[in-house]
Amino acid sequence: MGLKLKPLKEQTLVITGASSGIGLATAKMAAKAGANVVLVSRNEDILRQIQA
16 A cells, blocks of 8 residues: 655645755745745745745
8 A cells, every 4th residue: 555645736835944955945846846835934034035
């Protein structure tokens, strides 16, 4: 019995630490693959810059 995952474009991902490093790279990859992404960070200003 294997685990069957939905394609990323059918998922919403909550990514913590999304303003830099692994979190940012993961967010970019997921968004490029079509996922809905929710970014979480301690620095709102940096997230706003990423969004723009």
